[in-house]
Amino acid sequence: MLWSALLLPRRDETASPTDPALEALALWALQFTPRVAVADEAVVMELAASVRLFGGWRALRERVALEGAELGVGKMAWAPNSLAALALARAGLENGWRQPLGEVLDSLPMDTLSAVRPHRLTLAHIGCRTLGDVRRLPRGGVARRFDRSLLAALDQAYGRAPEGHRWIEVPERFEQRLELMFRVDDAAALMGGARRLLLSLCGWLAARHSGTTAFTLHWAHDAMRARSAGEGGCLTVHTAEPTRQIDHLGRLLAEHLARVSLLAPVGELRLCADEVLPLEEKSRSWLPDDDAGGEALPLVLERIAARLGPERVQRPVLREDHRPEAMCRWQSAAEALPRQSVASSALPQPGFILPVPLKLLVRDNRPCYQGVLHMLLGPQRVEGGWWDRDEANGQIRNVVRDYWVAQSAQAGVLWVFQTRLDEAPAWFLHGVFA
Template structure:
């Protein structure tokens, strides 16, 4: 019996098996002395996992962006006048026989009570941006398709969410809460998942070799190629993707175009596709329009509360904080009223920020009715989170409560009226202090040691008050002689700026035990009260 010849595939398998039994001979290499003397690297069989893309399509995006309900018949149109065409219909209008693509006149002839809304592409784009922001909760890789879909790379999220089925279930639940109609499909390449969604097919494909069979029956409409290209293919007898796959590549590129051949290759995973990932901006900027003009504090605060809720989600998704907010109250017949909220340290507690806004509004009245509110906030790097203490309050919690108190006082009284006190290098009491922040990063307590050792009253009078005397000694308000409890402290300074003083300071006690800081002016020998000790 003749011996069967081994095929090339069998020979390659034989060589690999032999190489595995002799680790010093690497498979697939030309033999050389270096190979014989050098051990081959150990292959653990670890490969990078293939990507898995989940596409979420929103077939009702046009109507959902306009806020059109399903109860009454309504359509969205593009164009004006006799050229207006219906681009989307709700369920009630569809039951009446109206379909996308018909003229508005034909639709009104079928249903005269039809609700007509102009399509707003900007609203659709804003809605997609919000949905992309929401999708970042499930994966850091999100891409927006302008046709009304999101592409999510979910391979690294499957274990976290308990598998593809559980992930899709959670996505559907949250989209239902948002009242968004969605179609989902997954594939190893993003374009294939997008084609499935455009065809309205809910399917999960995990292997690239299966893509030609999965996509074969899809219509050319899901490619979104120009009508002229699709018509040319239809003239060639091509109406599905499978028939398109079977065309000769060179002829297809020459007759249809190389860019469309590249689309085919990317959809089948033969060529990589570079997608622009969605990145959230570092500045929160959102506007809320009121139903009408209002000066009612409750309505204005409710609108501001919605903006701060959005800011809270914005910061929480980034684990970030903010330290400066700018609120604009828009008016109809005059410029907007700006209101700034500056924090002493970055914060992500929007309830506290909203309280500061209320305090500022209590102090600053709005000059005209409000039509819209705009909130703008710069995002800081990751906010620092500290764990609580099991036994009592930690120093960080105490500092946070103190910081919140200062911010509320400034919001109620104004920044200029809430400040700290610091020492200045001057012997004259009225010039020995200065205002500073609480606490100020630039504050230093560098004063001469002799000045720092002197006891000074906390309450210093703005202008020294002259005291009456009895037989040359100062008396209090009850005509009782003050008792000195310290030696004289001579302060003689200020000749260089024209405000020179020559005084002898004493600490004196009244009959009720109160302590005064008094001095005798060496120029007129009069006694003055300058401060009161606590």
């Protein structure tokens, strides 16, 4: 068994499990293990089954310490059970896992164990200073003079009796508040508190094996504000794909906040997950080149779109349409990608499509483009578009065409078609093969 205890500063042993700071820390911890509980003023979690998943004890310890510090964790300890880990954290010692547990606990001050604290004055009068002193007292006398919870807690801390915990359950919806330590009048400075909320959000998403495509940061103005400023404001951030990467979500939120002007100082933040979707985990390659490419393209596009504006960064999206000019449309890179599919084709598709088909000359019933064209493959009839109406101009974009792959002595391989709806069928150049 491997337990970790995370202690927040300025909390006493009577802290409520519903303390917002403890709640936020417990939600964040759920990404490492489902066995998370609140014990007095600390959050404890059992991590034996998670060590290999997170790359070994050293890597797991470094991640817990790094992200925990951002959430305000003041002390952290590791031990074979939760009571021992909590006692070590209170004493300011970190590692009680690789050493004989009895020796480590015997040297700790006796009030590092919660069950001892109600009796510490009496125990001090009989000469007890450490947990080892309390443990060496006659068990019969301790049982008669003190309540049974003292002996039970000692047995559990020293590993002689099992522990019982009430595990934190993953809530169905994420909504968390954070009161700022001081009033903030610059939107960019809200990132300090917003990142703490994002860390809890990512932990909640990991526990649900999900990612978010939209989340909203709300802020409440200080009570001493102008009436025209209102009670607060909000900012919704969208992602094209479900994600729970804290660095990407943080950069994306920072880009949006850089364009916000606060109407009054802010004293409280609230973060909500608006859209949550299952996130499919992908197995990584064993080859070292798998991670050599840097940041993924969708993440880069989202950050650029947040900086320049959502309509200034576009990406192509495939559509189910047999007409080549309608097989693709452009949408904002910040919008979620729909499920993409494309109509099948019997002929090879060109790499480049002309925006407007170019009408070709015809000689002896043969189309010409930098010379007479020689037909290689075809025809393939493309027919449809009766549903595509331009009501403003009174047009129906219905087409009936026969496509061919043609060879030009000067221009190479081309994609041409012959119209069938017109009174006088004509030839057009529509694409060029790279």
